[in-house]
Amino acid sequence: RRNRIMLEVRETNLAAQLFFREMDFRAVSVLHDFYEDTVEDAYLMEYAQQADIAHAPVATNRITRLAG
Numbered sequence: 443r444r445n446r447i448m449l450e451v452r453e454t455n456l457a458a459q460l461f462f463r464e465m466d467f468r469a470v471s472v473l474h475d476f477y478e479d480t481v482e483d484a485y486l487m488e489y490a491q492q493a494d495i496a497h498a499p500v501a502t503n504r505i506t507r508l509a510g
Contacts, residue, residue, distance in 0.1 A: 445491045450476060450484040462487050 450473060451458045459469075467487040476484035 447489040449487050451487055452477070453483045453485060459485065459487075462489075465489065 447467075448470075449462070449467070451462060453472075467489045469485045470488045471486040473484040473486055475481050
């Protein structure tokens with residue numbers, strides 16, 4: 443009965459970002475200095491079922507370009 447899936451994607455992993463975007467995931471937040479092996483940021487991406495999309499947060503910062 444899950445209606446959302448959330449995952450993190452490295453900001454430099456464009457292939458993964460595009461793949462998940464094609465699967466209807468949307469970037470909802472930036473996780474600064476997320477990884478232990480580098481100072482790289484991550485995008486928090488979310489997939490929500492159609493009934494839950496109306497309640498999804500609207501991106502208003504640099505991730506807006508990724509979220510579309």
